[in-house]
Amino acid sequence: MFDLVSFIPRAVMQGIPLLLGCTGETLTEKSGNLNLGLPGVMYVGGISGVIGSFLYEQSLTSPEAINGFLAVSIPLACCLLGSLLMGLLYCFLTVTLRANQNVTGLAMTTFGVGFGNFFGGSLIKLTDSEVPSIALSATSAYFSRSLPFADSLGWFGQIFLCYGFLAYVAIVIAFICAYVLKRTRVGLQLRAVGENPNTADAAGINVNRYKYVATCVGCMIAGLGGLYYVMDYACGVWSNDAFGDRGWLALALVIFTIWKPNVAVFASILFGGLYILYLFIPTGMNLAVKELYKMLPYVVTIIVLVISSMRNKRENQPPASLGLAYFREER
Amino acid sequence: MDNKTPAVRMRNITKTFGPVVANDKVWLDIYRGEILALLGENGSGKTTLMNMLSGIYFPDEGEISIDGKEVVIRSPKDAFDLGIGMIHQHFKLVDVLSAAENVVLGLHEPGRLDLEKVAERIRGICDAYGFEVDPHQKIYDMSVSQKQTVEIIKVLYRGADILILDEPTAVLTPQETDKLFAVLRNMRNDGKAIVIITHKLHEVEELSDRVAILRHGQFIGDMPTKKTNAQEMTNMMVGHAVSLNIDRPEPVDPKPRIEVKNLTVRSIDGVLKLDDVSFTANSGEILGIAGISGCGQKELLEAIAGLQPTESGSICYIEDNGEKEELIGKDPLAIADMGVSLSFVPEDRLGMGLVGNMDLADNMMLRSFRRGKGFFTDRKSPRKLAQDVVHDLEVATPSISTPVRRLSGGNVQKVLVGREIASAPTVLLTAYAVRGLDINSSYTIYDLINRQKKAGVAVIYVGEDLDVLLELADRILVLCGGKVSGIVEGRGAKKRDVGMMMTRLGGNKADE
Numbered sequence: 001m002f003d004l005v006s007f008i009p010r011a012v013m014q015g016i017p018l019l020l021g022c023t024g025e026t027l028t029e030k031s032g033n034l035n036l037g038l039p040g041v042m043y044v045g046g047i048s049g050v051i052g053s054f055l056y057e058q059s060l061t062s063p064e065a066i067n068g069f070l071a072v073s074i075p076l077a078c079c080l081l082g083s084l085l086m087g088l089l090y091c092f093l094t095v096t097l098r099a100n101q102n103v104t105g106l107a108m109t110t111f112g113v114g115f116g117n118f119f120g121g122s123l124i125k126l127t128d129s130e131v132p133s134i135a136l137s138a139t140s141a142y143f144s145r146s147l148p149f150a151d152s153l154g155w156f157g158q159i160f161l162c163y164g165f166l167a168y169v170a171i172v173i174a175f176i177c178a179y180v181l182k183r184t185r186v187g188l189q190l191r192a193v194g195e196n197p198n199t200a201d202a203a204g205i206n207v208n209r210y211k212y213v214a215t216c217v218g219c220m221i222a223g224l225g226g227l228y229y230v231m232d233y234a235c236g237v238w239s240n241d242a243f244g245d246r247g248w249l250a251l252a253l254v255i256f257t258i259w260k261p262n263v264a265v266f267a268s269i270l271f272g273g274l275y276i277l278y279l280f281i282p283t284g285m286n287l288a289v290k291e292l293y294k295m296l297p298y299v300v301t302i303i304v305l306v307i308s309s310m311r312n313k314r315e316n317q318p319p320a321s322l323g324l325a326y327f328r329e330e331r
Numbered sequence: 332m333d334n335k336t337p338a339v340r341m342r343n344i345t346k347t348f349g350p351v352v353a354n355d356k357v358w359l360d361i362y363r364g365e366i367l368a369l370l371g372e373n374g375s376g377k378t379t380l381m382n383m384l385s386g387i388y389f390p391d392e393g394e395i396s397i398d399g400k401e402v403v404i405r406s407p408k409d410a411f412d413l414g415i416g417m418i419h420q421h422f423k424l425v426d427v428l429s430a431a432e433n434v435v436l437g438l439h440e441p442g443r444l445d446l447e448k449v450a451e452r453i454r455g456i457c458d459a460y461g462f463e464v465d466p467h468q469k470i471y472d473m474s475v476s477q478k479q480t481v482e483i484i485k486v487l488y489r490g491a492d493i494l495i496l497d498e499p500t501a502v503l504t505p506q507e508t509d510k511l512f513a514v515l516r517n518m519r520n521d522g523k524a525i526v527i528i529t530h531k532l533h534e535v536e537e538l539s540d541r542v543a544i545l546r547h548g549q550f551i552g553d554m555p556t557k558k559t560n561a562q563e564m565t566n567m568m569v570g571h572a573v574s575l576n577i578d579r580p581e582p583v584d585p586k587p588r589i590e591v592k593n594l595t596v597r598s599i600d601g602v603l604k605l606d607d608v609s610f611t612a613n614s615g616e617i618l619g620i621a622g623i624s625g626c627g628q629k630e631l632l633e634a635i636a637g638l639q640p641t642e643s644g645s646i647c648y649i650e651d652n653g654e655k656e657e658l659i660g661k662d663p664l665a666i667a668d669m670g671v672s673l674s675f676v677p678e679d680r681l682g683m684g685l686v687g688n689m690d691l692a693d694n695m696m697l698r699s700f701r702r703g704k705g706f707f708t709d710r711k712s713p714r715k716l717a718q719d720v721v722h723d724l725e726v727a728t729p730s731i732s733t734p735v736r737r738l739s740g741g742n743v744q745k746v747l748v749g750r751e752i753a754s755a756p757t758v759l760l761t762a763y764a765v766r767g768l769d770i771n772s773s774y775t776i777y778d779l780i781n782r783q784k785k786a787g788v789a790v791i792y793v794g795e796d797l798d799v800l801l802e803l804a805d806r807i808l809v810l811c812g813g814k815v816s817g818i819v820e821g822r823g824a825k826k827r828d829v830g831m832m833m834t835r836l837g838g839n840k841a842d843e
Contacts, residue, residue, distance in 0.1 A: 185435070185444045192425045192436050199423040202387065203437030203485075204408030314427050314471050328387065 015272030017225040021250025024222030031214035032194040034323040036105025039247020040112020045223020047116035048082025049075035053139040083223025087216035098325035133239035140236025164232040178262035194319030197326040252301040338524040344393035353379040357550045368539035372769040373739045376548040385417035386410035416486030417495040431466040476507040532561040577802040585613035588789035594644035604630040617790040619804025627813040637663040672756030684747040687736030691717040720749035741772030762793040
């Protein structure tokens with residue numbers, strides 16, 4: 001029998017990094033910036049948090065002296081700073097210097113992963129540990145602490161209350177983003193910038209500022225996805241390349257959700273579920289079948305792409321000027 | 332009138348783009364309660380000048396004062412704050428947003444975004460000036476004239492009392508134009524200052540109170556419209572005397588060339604676009620096609636060129652020796668090889684005919700690239716052709732390796748027509764050949780078409796300006812809702828009759 005009660009929490013935990021990445025990227029893409037550097041940004045977000053928390057844990061005299069507030073806020077601040085810097089770099093290259101967005105993005109993914117692996121490797125060396133990973137279990141305990149009553153409420157607690165605070169933050173952020181995009185003046189103007197920067201400019205909107213802010217905030221949100229992955233999902237264990245292809249999956253999720261963060265809340269859980277489905281379906285010893293199951297999220301994305309282009313509804317298309325640099329006096 | 336303070340006073344305005352001087356020490360006064368027509372050829376700097384007023388560009392030199400106070404306009408927002416609103420030639424609207432959302436874009440009203448309240452105010456503006464628009468309709472669902480209405484409302488919503496309209500009638504039907512003019516007169520009587528940029532002189536005479544003329548970026552002069560006439564305005568614009576008469580030589584030895592019989596075409600969504608259309612186009616003759624836009628003109632031309640699937644009927648190409656050949660079922664390449672050449676100028680000129688990012692020579696190659704021997708393309712003859720076109724048609728371009736999108740509209744059109752003519756077609760199909768072109772370029776195009784006619788080519792000319800059609804075409808086929816409303820002789824045809832036929836089948840004189 002398929003064990004839903006243990007499947008759903010696993011799917012959600014798998015989905016949260018994707019949700020954060022997807023929300024951040026949606027915000028970025030709504031401003032017309034196609035940030036293919038997302039995997040790199042999430043990776044940098046993760047390693048920045050690890051560095052912060054590693055230095056904090058090292059500075060303690062004994063593991064008992066850990067301060068809960070600092071243990072959470074230091075990695076959080078480091079993660080936000082790291083991903084903000086990535087966002088600024090991307091904006092400087094594509095908005096100010098008007099470099100090609102695809103090339104910049106891909107370069108930043110390569111850079112981000114390399115950056116992460118370099119510092120990850122350095123930290124592993126510092127600890128002199130036997131295994132190629134760093135365990136930050138003290139910090140991780142604070143990140144993955146579940147809500148009260150999680151254990152006492154049976155299946156309800158297991159499905160809804162057993163996650164670390166970042167998971168709930170992710171869902172709240174997604175709903176806030178959806179509301180801002182759909183209902184507020186700022187959201188309207190951001191959508192206008194991504195659809196038609198000329199028009200937005202003529203309407204008196206500062207296009208470059210919107211692009212910068214949306215991209216940087218988007219990168220910070222996405223960076224949290226990396227942090228969640230290390231601190232909560234992976235129980236504070238950093239090993240190089242463990243993050244895998246989650247960044248690309250988040251990019252696919254943006255398309256899957258047709259640029260709607262509120263849809264992403266559910267879609268990310270679906271993606272997370274598909275991603276780990278192979279663990280719950282008896283596949284025998286055949287590893288190839290497992291790999292086929294891992295393809296499912298991408299297959300679903302392709303199907304959604306096909307359907308949404310066939311229906312050809314204008315609201316479901318990508319922002320019209322996605323991937324294009326804007327220069328006012330271009331003729 | 333002279334002692335009134337102008338709403339806008341521009342003095343010594345200079346703007347350069349690299350080596351190009353777009354505006355050179357321009358003076359301009361705009362008064363309230365007056366419609367000013369700003370005239371000039373393509374590339375004479377009208378739009379640049381107005382863009383500086385609306386904050387898109389920043390002048391290199393010069394002063395602008397509003398109501399006697401000197402101001403600096405650094406961005407579109409500054410312009411709005413001063414009450415200046417511009418309706419651009421290419422609409423500045425976001426397609427996926429509704430009319431109301433487009434209207435509030437960029438505004439910093441206090442409080443939450445309440446689209447219902449916005450819609451209410453839009454309806455108020457509509458009532459005051461006689462617009463019809465649904466505030467919640469998405470822009471991509473709107474017709475061109477509806478989009479323009481949204482643009483005007485957008486400007487009025489911001490409380491602008493200095494309105495600039497850049498070629499507002501270029502894409503409107505005569506009826507829509509009349510409606511727009513009525514609205515503009517309403518606004519003028521309301522005390523607003525209005526500037527209209529246009530190429531159509533009869534509109535200037537009909538609508539404006541004063542005209543100002545630019546030539547090559549320089550201010551030539553301004554005067555009350557009543558004290559001038561089309562000839563004088565044209566001469567000032569061009570800088571030398573221009574004949575405003577269009578030549579219409581007698582057809583030489585006309586023979587049937589294209590015979591269309593009972594042609595019926597449906598669009599993809601099943602709408603009947605052409606219904607039982609029959610006519611013959613003769614060699615050495617210009618067949619004009621008149622009709623309100625969207626009455627099947629585009630489908631008719633594309634059907635002949637093999638680009639449009641047809642439902643029933645036949646299109647025959649008749650050779651000089653009387654041999655008939657069916658065109659339906661042939662692909663465009665085969666049809667083009669027979670000598671049917673389509674020069675189609677849709678709303679977006681670079682859409683179907685030329686590739687904007689490629690240079691002149693490469694665009695010439697689009698027709699001939701299949702011909703080269705072997706694996707490599709022949710680049711020499713297209714270069715030669717490009718040089719010939721530039722020389723013969725006086726295309727103003729820095730060189731033949733300039734991307735065509737950098738050229739002005741008139742020059743782009745010359746390149747396109749030049750290429751089409753170069754393949755020595757026996758049938759030339761043109762649609763909206765002079766859309767958006769200034770007078771001088773338009774006349775060059777008419778002249779080119781006439782030269783083709785004299786060479787024995789059957790020309791089918793779809794036009795929107797009835798005055799031109801009546802002067803240029805030998806016969807005029809009037810379409811109304813996809814049906815042939817009638818075919819009249821060009822010589823002696825009355826504008827009124829043709830106009831009636833455009834709106835009603837056969838032009839029944841029901842109102843008399």
